[in-house]
Amino acid sequence: MNTHLGRAAAAVAAASAITVSLSACGSTEAGARPGGSAKGDAVKVGLLLPESQTARYEKFDKPLIEKEVAKFTRGKGEVVYANAKQDAATQSSQVDAMIDKKVNVLIIDAVDAKAIAGAVKKAKDKGIPVIAYDRLAEGPIDAYTSFDNEDVGKVQGKALLEALGEKAKDGQIVMMNGSVTDPNAKLFKSGVHSVLDGKVNIGKEYDTVDWKPENANTNMAAALSALGKGKIIGVYSANDGMAGGIITALKAAGVSTLPPVTGQDAELAGVQRIVAGEQFMTVYKRYAPEAAAAAEMAVALATGEKIDGIINQIVSSPTTKDVPSVLVPGVALTRSNVRSTVIDDGVYTVDEICTDKLKAACEEIGLR
Structure with a gap:
């Protein structure tokens, strides 16, 4: 894994302080980006989580991301949610469904990081930015947040x-x-x-x-x-x-x-x-900073804002180099x-x- 821009000690501070860089997003219209662009706070975020056997996804990640999206969009954003129940083919179909629902951005925690690559490309081809959440999905992702x-x-x-x-x-x-x-x-x-x-x-x-x-x-x-x-x-x-x-x-x-x-x-x-x-x-693993990072990057990318001020790492997947990332340490x-x-x-x-x-x-x- 390629990492730059600081290490784990900076991660919590950077992630938990994620409140500043979107201060102007609510009043900014995205312009002419295709597919995924949203105007102002009217952001539709597609959230795809991998399974429900592990308690964290339904108990923590989903409600935390919903809360943070609401905060960053002044309550006007919408989270469209699906859980793949540990089935990679199901998750790929869920990406298709999210495209049909015209989401502005996708947050994907991949069941199978390699298998999801084609679906990620399909979303990108429709102009929908994709954030890999918790697992570094392959394909042309725009950003990544996880733990170190x-x-x-x-x-x-x-x-x-x-x-x-x-x-x-x-x-x-x-x-x-x-x-x-x-x-x-x-x-x-x-x-x-x-x-x-x-x-x-x-x-x-x-x-x-x-x-x-x-x-x-x-x-x-x-x-x-x-x-x-x-x-x-x-x-x-x-x-x-x-x-x-x-x-x-x-x-x-x-x-x-x-x-x-x-x-x-x-x-x-x-x-x-x-x-x-x-x-x-x-x-x-403190899920709140990870969820906050995903939500902030999602709203920023959906509205055409830059995410440079959010990230604390750069990582590379087998298919995509230099992915802007936020990594949070565990305890x-x-x-x-x-x-x-x-x-x-x-x-x-x-x-x-x-x-x-x-x-x-x-x-x-x-x-x-």
Whole structure:
């Protein structure tokens, strides 16, 4: 990945301060750009999200983007939404539908970054700017916003090493990477390997089809059978959904003391497993800055404004070089900082996390 214009420390400040560059957009008419141009605040944003198995998309991304589009268009903008339910062909058809609905700009979180390229080109040919959201879609995209995904892998790897301590080479670890159709998974994998290689013994490593927890569960059962349950001292899981499947497999195999398991996305179930001591960590990604960046860039591109003042990185995909981007860093969430992350940020309440079953564990870490 090509990156310029600063690194992760600048990303949050740049993304969370996204309020300035569109101050003139509401009173600006776009001129004669084809297809996607909108006049003033009358912006129609097409939003395509990839699936609903991961809680974040419906709970956070969609409402946050809707809120930010409304803010940047003085309440006059419209978000037209569709979810692909993890089907790449469906998502390509949804792009066609968005073109028919005459959206002015598209925000696409691709199910399959490569497969979506043709649909992206089709939208561009109609004059509709396309923003790749969360995953770096191929094709002629105009902008990209996501997290610093290689850094996410590094955060996960460092946390796992911290949990293993001096026993990092006393057994085997299992690596459960994400789906090969997701370019982010490749970056997570690169980042975590840069931290773990040479410092742990990797017994088994898997690329998990479609990020499905049941596939991670099957892979973990196979790893337990191959390596022996007493030999596995840690598990790298690329996200929380898979971590749940992994932990279920460990329990089913009769592992009484669970090894440290990583995660990502700070899903409620993942945070609850962390509180309970079943999952060691997750990467908490502040979705608000990412959503704000996508919304601001969408409104700017739809109305013919420049986005130079919004971006903090330049990245390249396999098909498109020098894509203007906003990248946001992630935070390691463990039992020690549940309150200062997802609770203080208003993502979850103490009552949501601390069910009756977790009451004692919550009190142990100061959540009351």
